[in-house]
Amino acid sequence: MPIDRDEVLHIARLARVGLSEEDVHRFQEQLSQILDYFQVLQELDTSEVPPTSHVLPLQNVMRDDEPGASLPSQEVLANAPQREGDFFKVRAVFEE
Amino acid sequence: MGDDLFRLTVHEAAHLLARREVSSRELTAAVLDRLQGVEGQLNAFVTLTPELALEQARQADERLARGEDVTPLTGIPAAIKDVICTLGVRTTCGSRMLENFVPPYDATVIVRLKRAGLVMVGKTNMDEFAMGSSGENSYFGPTRNPWDRERVPGGSSSGSAAAVAADACLYALGSDTGGSIRQPAALCGIVGLKPTYGRVSRYGLVAFASSLDQIGPMTKDVTDAALVLQAIAGHDPNDSTSAPVEVPDYAAGLMPDVKGLRIGVPREYMGEGVEEGVRQAVTDAIERLAEMGAEVDWEASLPSTPYALACYYIIAPSEASANLARYDGVKYGYSYTEGASMWENMERTRQFGFGAEVKRRIMLGTYALSAGYYDAYYLKAQKVRTLIRREFESAFQRYDVLVTPVSPTPAFRLGEKLEDPLQMYLSDVFTIPVNIAGLPAISVPCGFSQGLPVGLQVIGRPFDEATVLRVAYAYEQAAGWRHRRPPL
Numbered sequence: 350m351p352i353d354r355d356e357v358l359h360i361a362r363l364a365r366v367g368l369s370e371e372d373v374h375r376f377q378e379q380l381s382q383i384l385d386y387f388q389v390l391q392e393l394d395t396s397e398v399p400p401t402s403h404v405l406p407l408q409n410v411m412r413d414d415e416p417g418a419s420l421p422s423q424e425v426l427a428n429a430p431q432r433e434g435d436f437f438k439v440r441a442v443f444e445e
Numbered sequence: 446m447g448d449d450l451f452r453l454t455v456h457e458a459a460h461l462l463a464r465r466e467v468s469s470r471e472l473t474a475a476v477l478d479r480l481q482g483v484e485g486q487l488n489a490f491v492t493l494t495p496e497l498a499l500e501q502a503r504q505a506d507e508r509l510a511r512g513e514d515v516t517p518l519t520g521i522p523a524a525i526k527d528v529i530c531t532l533g534v535r536t537t538c539g540s541r542m543l544e545n546f547v548p549p550y551d552a553t554v555i556v557r558l559k560r561a562g563l564v565m566v567g568k569t570n571m572d573e574f575a576m577g578s579s580g581e582n583s584y585f586g587p588t589r590n591p592w593d594r595e596r597v598p599g600g601s602s603s604g605s606a607a608a609v610a611a612d613a614c615l616y617a618l619g620s621d622t623g624g625s626i627r628q629p630a631a632l633c634g635i636v637g638l639k640p641t642y643g644r645v646s647r648y649g650l651v652a653f654a655s656s657l658d659q660i661g662p663m664t665k666d667v668t669d670a671a672l673v674l675q676a677i678a679g680h681d682p683n684d685s686t687s688a689p690v691e692v693p694d695y696a697a698g699l700m701p702d703v704k705g706l707r708i709g710v711p712r713e714y715m716g717e718g719v720e721e722g723v724r725q726a727v728t729d730a731i732e733r734l735a736e737m738g739a740e741v742d743w744e745a746s747l748p749s750t751p752y753a754l755a756c757y758y759i760i761a762p763s764e765a766s767a768n769l770a771r772y773d774g775v776k777y778g779y780s781y782t783e784g785a786s787m788w789e790n791m792e793r794t795r796q797f798g799f800g801a802e803v804k805r806r807i808m809l810g811t812y813a814l815s816a817g818y819y820d821a822y823y824l825k826a827q828k829v830r831t832l833i834r835r836e837f838e839s840a841f842q843r844y845d846v847l848v849t850p851v852s853p854t855p856a857f858r859l860g861e862k863l864e865d866p867l868q869m870y871l872s873d874v875f876t877i878p879v880n881i882a883g884l885p886a887i888s889v890p891c892g893f894s895q896g897l898p899v900g901l902q903v904i905g906r907p908f909d910e911a912t913v914l915r916v917a918y919a920y921e922q923a924a925g926w927r928h929r930r931p932p933l
Contacts, residue, residue, distance in 0.1 A: 357808075364766060364811040365773075365788070366804055367796030375801075376808060379866055383809060386867060387755045390825050393832065400827030401834055403656050403686070404883030404907075405643050410685040424549040430780030439775050440787040 351381040450475035451612045455669040458615060459517040462509055469509065469520025473502040473564050476522040480566060480613040483933055487611060488588050489604040491527045491537050493567040498522060501564040508562060517672045517696075519562030524614035526605050527568040528575050529660065530649040531555055538651050539571040539583040539601075542778045542798035552649020553684065554618060554660050554677045561676045566614050569604030573800045574769065575625055575653045577601050578872045581863055582802045589859070590633060591931035592897055596856040599629030599872075605663045606633040611933050616673050617663040622653050623757055624851075624876025626661045627888035631851035631900025634890045634931070636917070637663045638670045641908045642883035643688035645674075646681030654764035655686070657757075657880040666927055667889060667918040671695035674910060690908050698911040701922045704738035708916075709745030709844035714875055720854045722894025727850045730891035730901045733923055734848070734916070745844065747836045752829050753878040758870060759813050759826035760881070765803075766810030772798060805866060830881050837882045841906045846916050849875050851888040851900035875902060885910045889917040890926040 357377045361368050368376065422435060431438040450472050453461070461467040477495050484490060505520030530536050530548035532555070537543045551559070572582035580588040580603025588603040590596040591611040598607040602619030606629035609617050619626040621639040630637025638661045645660045652658065662673035675696065680689045710731055715724060735741040774780035774794030781793035799807070813822035840847060852872055862869040879886045884904055891901035901920065905913035921927065 352812075356812075360808050360811050360815065363815060364807050365770075365791050365795055366799070366807055367789075367792035368804075369796070372801075372804070376805065379805060380808060380812070382867060383758065384812070387759060387822060389755050390752055390759075390829055393749070393752060393829060395825065395828035395832070398828040398831050400824055401830040402827060404834065405686060405688060407643075407686065407688070412682060420549050427549070428546055428777035430774060430778070431782065437775055440784075440790060442787055 352377060352384065451479035453615065454665045455517060455521050455615050455672055458521055462520050463515060465509065469502040469505040469564060470499065472520065473498050473522050473566070476566060476614060483611045483613055486589065486594055486933070487591060487607050488586050489570055489607040489611065489613060490524070490567040491539065491570050491585050491604070492535055494534055494565055497534070498564050498566045505562045505564060516561040516676065518558065518676050520564055521562070521615050522564045522566050523558070524567055524569045524605055524608045524617040525555070525565055526602050526617065526619050527571055528620050528651045529554060529618060530651070531565070531568065534568060536568065536651070537585070538575070539573040539585060540799065540803070541584045542772050544584065544779065546777050548649070550649065553646035553681045555649065557677050569602070569608055569617060571603055572601035573803050574651070574765070575601040575620055575622055576765070576802050576806055578624070578628060578869050579857070579862065580604070580629070581859065582800055584800060587859060590856045591933050592634065593856065596858055596897070597632070599632035599852070599856065601625040602629050602663060606630055606635060606637070609633070609635045609663050609665060610931055615665070616669055618660055619663045620650060620658060620660050621880065622657045622761060623880050624873040626663060627876050627886060627900065627902060628852050628873060630663055630888040632856040632898065634898030634926070634929070635663060635665060636667055636670050636887065636889055637661065638674060638887045638910070639879065639885065640674060640678065640910055641885040643686055643690070644885070644908065644910065645677050646684040646687045648681055648683035652768040654761040655768060656764060657761060667887070667914060667921050668696065668699060670887065671699055671914050688908070693911050695911060695914055698915055699918045700915060701919045703734055703916055703919045706739045706846070706916065707844045708734060708739045708741045709840055709847045710741065710743045711745045711747045711750065711840070711847055711849060712743070713747055713750035714849035718853050718874070719850055720894060723850050723852070723854060723899050726892030726894060726899040727901055730920060730924065731848055734920060737919060737923060742844065745840060745847065747840060747878070749829065749832045749836055750878060753833055753881055754870060754874050756826045756829040756833065757877040757881060758809070759822050760830065762806040762810035763813045763823050764810070766807045766814065769803070769807055774798070802866070833878055834882045837884060845912055847904040849902045849904070851875060851902040855894045855897035855899060879904055883907060885913050887913050887917045889921055891920070891924065892926065
């Protein structure tokens with residue numbers, strides 16, 4: 350199932366991954382090949398089979414909502430690429 | 446014996462430490478020396494922590510002197526895969542994205558190992574974000590196989606496997622999403638155990654595919670695997686998928702006895718595509734188990750096996766595309782700031798921060814989850830996951846364990862599969878089904894092909910690591926492969 354150039358660009362945009370012209374070319378070819386390989390699954394009749402998202406028989410694991418210690422904010426902010434005071438600094442989300 | 450301290454197993458070293466014949470400081474110094482001597486040839490580490498190791502050794506010696514709280518891991522030098530968060534020690538995941546990331550907390554497995562008396566010599570190299578089967582996808586350069594430096598050590602726990610095989614640590618931790626502990630263990634001739642999904646806490650493990658990831662031991666022998674698993678296993682309230690299941694005494698269960706044990710050999714794992722030397726070594730190993738009194742059925746079958754690879758390469762990238770959405774250049778990690786807008790910065794951050802394989806998988810996962818394709822890919826793969834799981838369940842009504850090769854070939858050459866992702870994916874064809882079904886499995890050395898190590902995979906029922914370890918132990922004791930060492 351070959352995918353076209355526009356589809357590669359569409360997926361890249363959904364994933365917020367910038368691609369070089371060379372990447373677009375290479376991924377178009379490689380993703381087509383891999384998606385083609387996935388077609389093998391269509392041989393299996395799964396109409397009566399429920400999906401498995403998780404192998405353990407666990408559901409809705411709850412705990413009491415008790416306050417505990419949080420990570421110190423200075424240590425967390427130490428990894429921030431850009432900060433202003435005690436805040437992460439980002440570019441404006443809404444453009445003018 | 447002083448010079449050869451680095452060659453010891455964990456249990457051998459623990460004996461000497463407990464009897465005060467050797468100090469942790471001496472042992473650690475010997476291992477650090479050895480590490481310095483071989484690292485230039487292997488590139489097994491991203492970060493070395495010799496000062497931390499010597500300080501931890503000093504504390505361990507105090508503990509050993511008091512004789513209080515001593516465990517089999519107290520004062521034993523270890524290496525940790527760089528996907529596991531270590532407080533104050535940078536954790537890169539083999540990626541430019543996290544090149545300078547210093548975790549503000551320890552993963553639960555590290556908390557537990559510290560409690561047991563951890564001495565950490567460094568953080569090991571790996572395929573970026575644990576995506577790869579050769580170690581070549583690391584931003585910090587490929588790791589080389591100690592048995593042949595022109596060949597890959599396997600991946601993604603490439604550095605951990607190479608370090609253990611080269612005696613640059615006494616044991617290591619790895620992580621396994623589709624074979625990343627077992628395949629490099631096989632290719633480097635060591636023991637690697639992937640526990641049952643839920644057996645070991647994932648808290649502090651940088652997430653790749655959350656329904657498949659598990660942390661596990663990589664060791665010089667099976668006894669050590671039991672000791673390390675003992676230290677890291679058990680329920681953790683910080684990981685809601687860690688199972689509240691009791692942890693048995695693994696070392697106590699190690700008996701060289703497989704009499705009457707029912708072993709199934711699924712024929713789908715011994716067919717086409719298995720290299721002749723691998724087939725021979727694995728066949729010999731299974732015959733050995735039969736001679737020792739196990740009941741072997743060579744005609745077991747898991748018919749959906751040929752579909753497991755496609756199933757995995759839909760599910761794992763889908764989960765990865767969601768997990769890796771957090772790398773946006775805002776809170777931590779690599780950040781591109783020169784763009785004209787927030788969106789451009791984010792896209793460039795991910796373009797330059799991630800390597801090719803990570804981007805490929807994010808793209809695949811995003812595609813499989815996107816509108817119009819969800820049913821055909823992701824939902825279909827989840828249904829096939831049910832079929833694969835059910836086949837294992839029914840096989841385990843007839844057999845106590847299943848045995849297979851770990852990898853269809855021994856270590857391949859550096860660069861051989863780098864430009865062909867599908868060929869690379871195929872080297873995990875026998876390990877992937879185990880993650881899909883969430884089962885425990887071990888890789889134990891079972892001989893050589895073309896002078897390179899081959900691994901035998903023993904797969905068990907959920908939470909029955911004890912039986913998996915026992916079969917591997919019985920075989921290891923009978924076969925004696927451990928005495929052959931890489932030429933380093």
